[in-house]
């Protein structure tokens with residue numbers, strides 16, 4: 001495996017990444033494994049999970065996969081216990097799994113609302129609760145919850161996801177204080193528009209939609225799953241040992257927005 005900066009910082013540790021078969025989850029799992037740690041990737045579909053494991057193993061890393069729906073608390077508990085037992089401990093949980101679609105508030109059906117809240121908010125709680133039992137017993141651990149900046153500024157068109165991510169943020173801050181004396185840290189990472197198949201299909205399925213999203217980013221570009229994974233790696237590492245209950249936003253300035261005075265049409 002290629003040696004790189006921090007390439008052994010996760011050696012001897014084990015992580016569980018939900019939604020680890022695709023996008024940001026896959027990149028985060030690969031980054032953890034590149035740092036020498038063992039990673040279990042979790043998701044509903046076996047095929048993308050297997051592909052992540054193959055990529056990691058081909059690079060000389062150590063990984064396994066477990067198929068599980070985060071909405072099922074009993075299945076989550078079994079999956080998390082299995083991940084912890086395989087390595088004898090569980091050091092890191094990355095709650096990255098999510099479901100989303102764009103719909104006007106009045107068009108979101110009760111079933112659609114429930115699906116997103118169940119995956120994002122309830123699923124994050126189920127995974128956190130199951131992982132924390134191991135971490136609190138060990139007296140150490142780190143949980144990273146992947147949210148979005150609309151958790152605090154809201155977002156027309158994805159009210160269900162914004163509400164769910166806001167719940168995750170409040171849960172993160174609550175449990176960060178509760179579990180800090182017992183050695184368990186919790187933080188959030190808020191990526192901006194990131195080129196992934198899931199997000200492209202759900203959120204910018206057409207060229208016009210993609211251009212609108214791009215126009216909202218002061219940095220003028222989408223980010224990549226790998227770039228987001230670097231920030232995730234920092235927050236779950238010991239380099240962030242004194243950071244808990246915090247949000248790191250990695251969005252090219254998107255949520256701050258463009259000042260009207262940076263727009264040529266206003267200046268001239």
Ligand SMILES: CCCCC/C=C/C(=O)SCCNC(=O)CCNC(=O)[C@H](O)C(C)(C)COP(=O)(O)OP(=O)(O)OC[C@H]1O[C@@H](n2cnc3c(N)ncnc32)[C@H](O)[C@@H]1OP(=O)(O)O
Nearest residue numbers: 098099100101103109110111112115148193198199202213
């Ligand atoms: C602009 C920059 C900000 C970017 C922030 C990004 C945030 C992200 O989260 S990106 C991640 C995107 N990735 C995904 O969404 C991938 C996973 N997605 C899914 O699994 C589905 O989209 C899911 C969320 C709908 C959940 O899947 P599942 O439980 O299998 O859902 P069902 O197909 O059974 O549908 C449940 C329910 O939802 C209604 N529904 C589904 N899609 C839509 C839609 N496009 N529009 C409106 N309603 C939808 C569906 O009709 C069902 O409701 P009922 O019919 O009432 O039962």
Ligand SMILES: NC(=O)C1=CN([C@@H]2O[C@H](COP(=O)(O)OP(=O)(O)OC[C@H]3O[C@@H](n4cnc5c(N)ncnc54)[C@H](OP(=O)(O)O)[C@@H]3O)[C@@H](O)[C@H]2O)C=CC1
Nearest residue numbers: 019022023024043044045069070097098193194196198199
């Ligand atoms: N991409 C972007 O622009 C942004 C993304 N984010 C956040 O980043 C994270 C990753 O997003 P991204 O990589 O783009 O999206 P993806 O669609 O690639 O990833 C979502 C993952 O979640 C898994 N998943 C979905 N539902 C469930 C479930 N019920 N149980 C278990 N796993 C599930 C999916 O696997 P499977 O379908 O096999 O279950 C998939 O691997 C999400 O939390 C998202 O909200 C935040 C801001 C911007």
